[in-house]
Amino acid sequence: MSTTNKYHLDYLDQLESEAIHILREVAGQFERPALLFSGGKDSITLVYLALKAFRPGKFPFPLVHIDTGHNFPEALDFRDQLAASIGEKLIVRKVEDTIKARHLTEPTGKFASRNALQTYTLLDTIEEFGFDACIGGARRDEEKARAKERIFSVRDEFGGWDPKRQRPELWNTYNGKIRKGENVRAFPISNWTELDIWNYIRREKIDLPSIYFSHEREVIGYEGQWVAVSPFIRLDPSDQVETRRVRYRTVGDMTCTAAVESGASVIDDIIREITATRTSERGETRIDDKVSEAAMEDRKKNGYF
């Protein structure tokens, strides 16, 4: 009995080991990988896992941020500090520049989101640096199209995902062979849930941007959600700006991420709230997913992460 206990791995250890294995497979199989970093908790966790996978060596990939220009300033500061503190290379490419260079049309409306335009900047960045694999922090529990995607997801030269032609993916053997023009999106934390991420952050004492914790913010109410007042959203006369204690459950653009009302200022409180909540992460905080049942599937087919 003692021997089985001695060699027992907790579920978080198993998930961690799986993620490290995937990160090292990317490093071993590709010439020019990159880690897509947004400043959100999932990509921060990825960076932390990469430290475990490659220290005392350097990362075999740069961190790449596709900056929509609509990010939370707290997340951007955190991004810069983290990259500096671990001494790894950070590449930032701005959606703003792509819009100008390619004469793209900005979406309009109350919450005009550049979420879809990110894909253009991402594909340009992939081409600029010749990236053959991009590591991302997508999780399968987030959304039903993501639930179907392989860990190594082969994308065509338009970045497109073809859900009907996915390669079989057996055991822990990831086939990263690609033809010219194709690239791979690799998802090391595919099998983690939102709660797993929070429990891991708590266990490993990982630092997060302050907006994940309770703070006062000027918001407007919109269809039952709280949206931060920022230069990127249109305020209408009917909007009532009020100050509330909120925190963010996910961190995306200020235009498409909603806050939740919360007094949770430490991780234990956040985990308690998430455990008790009856709404999913994307449902509670993402304005962009509500458009249609297949919103994510369509975006992925068009090259989105």
Added chain:
Amino acid sequence: MDLLRFITAGSVDDGKSTLIGRLLYDSKSILADQLEALEKQSRNKEDGEIDLALLTDGLRAEREQGITIDVAYKYFSTPKRKFIIADAPGHIQYTRNMITGASNANLIIILVDARNGVVEQTRRHSIIASLLNIPHVVVAINKMDLVDYSEDVYNNIAIDYAETARTLQLRDVVYLPISALKGDNIVDRSDKLAWYEGPTLLELLEQTEVEKDVNLTHGRLPVQYVIRPQTEELHDYRGYAGKIVSGVYRKGDAVTVLPAGLTSRIKSIETGGREVEEAFAPQSAILQLEDDIDISRGDLIVTNEHPPRVDQELEVLLCWMDTKPLIPGNKYLLQQGSRVVRAVVKEIAYQLDVNTLEKNTSPGQIGLNDIVKVTIRTATPLPFDSYSSLQANGGAILVDETSYVTVGACMIQ
């Protein structure tokens, strides 16, 4: 808290998606907004019941056709365990997708429709479970509500299936009567099945012991990546990074690097950035060795007890997964662990009939989802174990040299 990965298999209308929906629903893993979306879509609204099957089909094409095409992964946990469900398609044309989901599973739930009993699909799914060596099999006899919860019906199916299990040498088979639609015996016990005294499905999933399935005797670590900081203070550091797929490695252990056969001793072990005395499967680790020997990605570091075989000729049970046929004499890339070698499929000994288990020694063209016994020759020696004795080092994939698509799953014998 530990982790259990399981797959559900069943024919088209056996209620597989309903079962998963029911597990998630009754274990309170479905959140309010997901439920709301579900209610909106439920097709059979007139009877007021939610169509739980809609929870699992993630692609537009699947929702349109009402079938599962590819594996979807679902997650839930109880205070005892975290569960990863591979919801896999049952159709024969999507067998390769089912194999994707089954390859990592600790347990398979095989659904049998109580009205139909053991059918061809049941046998095919059981053969796949046996081929892939899934350690635990749960035969869930579903739709008991449609046979008046009859104990006799249940017993007859169990007896019938036991025959299949014997032929396939399935090791751990458990039976239980359920109704996924009505929620009988999934999470909650049912008065209507009072004659059944065993655990509910969720209890079974929580209780099945999986820790013992991890091999802790045969040390196998495929080197994925060599860490060389090349800084002043770590000038001589060469860390061999990889996931221990089986066995235990201790500081000071004598090890051999295969296929070259070079030997050394373990100087240090790190896991998660900390130096440790020992590391074990399935941990990811970094080993440093006493001697400066040539090791790179693709090499296998093994402990000296129970060494693997090293050979260029492999006997393989091959599941073909490409729409283009298998052509004997063709060259492929064989990927096993972190190693990729060129390989040629030499000859086909027989084709296995996945419905009858008969061996056809003069098969015609081998196409999608066919299972054949072949001899494969590799360009360089490969260190391997037999899949049935050490799954972690006995499985490999074949990759087409020109399209780079994964075309075959190899279970080395």
